[in-house]
Amino acid sequence: GAVVSQHPSRVICKSGTSVKIECRSLDFQATTMFWYRQFPKQSLMLMATSNEGSKATYEQGVEKDKFLINHASLTLSTLTVTSAHPEDSSFYICSASQGPIDQPQHFGDGTRLSIL
Amino acid sequence: KNQVEQSPQSLIILEGKNCTLQCNYTVSPFSNLRWYKQDTGRGPVSLTIMTFSENTKSNGRYTATLDADTKQSSLHITASQLSDSASYICVVSATNAGKSTFGDGTTLTVKP
Numbered sequence: 001g002a003v004v005s006q007h008p009s010r011v012i013c014k015s016g017t018s019v020k021i022e023c024r025s026l027d028f029q030a031t032t033m034f035w036y037r038q039f040p041k042q043s044l045m046l047m048a049t050s051n052e053g054s055k056a057t058y059e060q061g062v063e064k065d066k067f068l069i070n071h072a073s074l075t076l077s078t079l080t081v082t083s084a085h086p087e088d089s090s091f092y093i094c095s096a097s098q099g100p101i102d103q104p105q106h107f108g109d110g111t112r113l114s115i116l
Numbered sequence: 117k118n119q120v121e122q123s124p125q126s127l128i129i130l131e132g133k134n135c136t137l138q139c140n141y142t143v144s145p146f147s148n149l150r151w152y153k154q155d156t157g158r159g160p161v162s163l164t165i166m167t168f169s170e171n172t173k174s175n176g177r178y179t180a181t182l183d184a185d186t187k188q189s190s191l192h193i194t195a196s197q198l199s200d201s202a203s204y205i206c207v208v209s210a211t212n213a214g215k216s217t218f219g220d221g222t223t224l225t226v227k228p
Contacts, residue, residue: 006159034215043205043220044160093159104150105207105216107159 002028004096006108014116015086021079021111023094029074030096034105035067038091050077084115118143120208122219130227133196137222139189139206147211151180151191154203154221163191163204196226 036044050056050071095105152160164180206219
């Protein structure tokens, strides 16, 4: 079935560092990729939606200059947390879809980001 | 405003017992409803997906039902196992929206 690989699974770094997270669809072409943030014991919060070859659409309250999203190919999207601070520490999850919203979303296994 | 409400927020059951999780939604116009299982520290995994015309869909010991008239769905887990301990998330999509609406999830704990 559809597999989404997210890398790295865990990152620990110093405050002020920029961190890049990759999301790859391994066996299908992902027209749309989604990036989520999840705090402990809470559900997923959509950060942005990206379509291949176009700029990402960010949800209200999400800083686009802070969370840079690139979706340059049908199998790869990246999220870069720029100048990360402790409050950016969270669980980040990507998902990929082959088409419009009625197509299933396939999730990666998430990235645990810890900023010291 | 599109909303998805899940109940209960958390549930503890003994191994081998059955349980039912609820999902009520106000998403319109309705496209599909999905149930996901999320283990701690992992990404969600799809259990079922139902469209407007489907009332019931099963995936092993998981059976989802959908009542599009009352805008309610349930996820029934039969003969629970310890590995069923996880968060179960209901996600509803509208036909005219570019994103889905997530419920807050139900945390299920299965005890031996």
